[in-house]
Amino acid sequence: MDKRSIKSALRRIYKGLRDNVTEIPSEGISVPVFEEPLIGFAAADDPFWEKYRAIEAIGPEWMSPREWMEGAKTVISIFYPFSEEIRSRARVCPDETCEAWNLGLEAANGYLVKEIQTALADELRAAGTEVVMPSYDPRMKVVNIPVVSGGRDDLHYIPAWSERHAAFIAGLGTFGIHRHLISEKGCAGRYGSLIVDLRLRPDPRGYTDLYGYCVHCGACIKRCPVNAISDEYLRNLKLCSGRSGYIRQTYGSGSCGKCLTGIPCEHGIPAKKH
Numbered sequence: 001m002d003k004r005s006i007k008s009a010l011r012r013i014y015k016g017l018r019d020n021v022t023e024i025p026s027e028g029i030s031v032p033v034f035e036e037p038l039i040g041f042a043a044a045d046d047p048f049w050e051k052y053r054a055i056e057a058i059g060p061e062w063m064s065p066r067e068w069m070e071g072a073k074t075v076i077s078i079f080y081p082f083s084e085e086i087r088s089r090a091r092v093c094p095d096e097t098c099e100a101w102n103l104g105l106e107a108a109n110g111y112l113v114k115e116i117q118t119a120l121a122d123e124l125r126a127a128g129t130e131v132v133m134p135s136y137d138p139r140m141k142v143v144n145i146p147v148v149s150g151g152r153d154d155l156h157y158i159p160a161w162s163e164r165h166a167a168f169i170a171g172l173g174t175f176g177i178h179r180h181l182i183s184e185k186g187c188a189g190r191y192g193s194l195i196v197d198l199r200l201r202p203d204p205r206g207y208t209d210l211y212g213y214c215v216h217c218g219a220c221i222k223r224c225p226v227n228a229i230s231d232e233y234l235r236n237l238k239l240c241s242g243r244s245g246y247i248r249q250t251y252g253s254g255s256c257g258k259c260l261t262g263i264p265c266e267h268g269i270p271a272k273k274h
């Protein structure tokens with residue numbers, strides 16, 4: 001398969017989904033979960049990958065594409081943006097946790113991303129391509145280490161693979177101070193990737209700065225109910241995960257995610273610089 005056929009396969013898979021919907025019980029309606037995804041391609045031997053091994057970036061437990069698959073040639077990165085129906089409800093939700101957001105997230109993490117990626121992997125394999133999906137691979141793990149940032153207790157996550165960092169190399173976007181990845185369809189969504197032994201032309205990166213698309217407007221800082229985000233120290237992961245823990249304990253399930261909507265990078269690259 002070439003890039004064009006992979007892109008059209010993804011589009012066909014997306015359009016053929018029967019379960020890209022979630023019911024919102026309080027409104028008695030169903031809404032779509034994802035908009036059409038974005039796709040980007042990175043070379044498995046791009047020198048940028050090795051920067052992630054440093055503890056200042058991700059850390060030593062992170063594995064390069066070639067460690068995931070000996071013959072890796074390309075990393076295919078995909079961004080799945082949440083639909084306007086999900087985002088608009090989260091944007092104006094006055095509650096601590098938003099029903100539509102949580103249901104969208106449950107569908108995305110529970111089956112949708114895996115279903116789309118497995119279908120794409122099946123097509124690639126049928127065409128003779130070897131595929132590894134790190135997030136669904138038994139070697140995937142995350143190590144958390146306690147750190148202090150800006151005088152506050154924090155956590156540093158060291159995953160064996162980071163979808164957002166892969167998307168950065170594949171030209172899909174840059175980080176914001178909220179630590180989410182800002183793509184041309186914003187940051188409110190999920191990322192996934194496939195490592196393949198197929199050489200495909202990498203997409204250019206329209207940026208060099210890891211935070212190039214963030215305009216430092218501070219909107220995500222204001223959205224956070226526990227003051228977890230700062231311009232200098234980014235998102236404090238201990239405070240953030242503590243908030244999610246509080247929500248699960250209080251409501252039985254759900255999450256926060258306030259810093260992903262109601263901000264200029266929710267569904268696009270903020271206009272100030274780009």
Ligand code: SF4
Nearest residue numbers: 176214215217218220
């Ligand atoms: S809301 Fe503003 S400060 Fe926060 S990540 Fe987006 S662009 Fe950056």
Ligand code: SF4
Nearest residue numbers: 224240243256257259
């Ligand atoms: S998810 Fe919630 S608690 Fe975590 S940084 Fe975003 S707004 Fe703050």
